[in-house]
Amino acid sequence: MYALNERYFVSDKGALHEIERFEKRPPEFSLTVAKCLSLSGGGDALAKSVRRLDELAQQVVRLCEGIYTRPDFRA
Numbered sequence: 001m002y003a004l005n006e007r008y009f010v011s012d013k014g015a016l017h018e019i020e021r022f023e024k025r026p027p028e029f030s031l032t033v034a035k036c037l038s039l040s041g042g043g044d045a046l047a048k049s050v051r052r053l054d055e056l057a058q059q060v061v062r063l064c065e066g067i068y069t070r071p072d073f074r075a
Contacts, residue, residue: 001025004064026059 002009005022009015016030026032033056036049061068 001029001060004060004067024063026056026063029056029060032056 001019001022001024004024007018007022016033019025020030032052036053039045039049
């Protein structure tokens with residue numbers, strides 16, 4: 001997100017707040033990340049968070065418009 005918006009990443013402290021001011025970002029990026037990271041437990045809640053974060057990552061890749069392609073990590 002920082003490279004896409006031509007910004008330097010300095011610290012993770014306040015990063016989500018800073019990302020909300022970026023021109024190129026998925027809607028509600030920071031809120032989604034914060035919600036996913038605040039959920040506790042495993043099972044269905046964890047699976048839902050992982051799916052939502054994967055969807056968010058796909059949105060970021062689409063914003064890159066071909067600059068970034070996701071590597072295939074399958075063995």
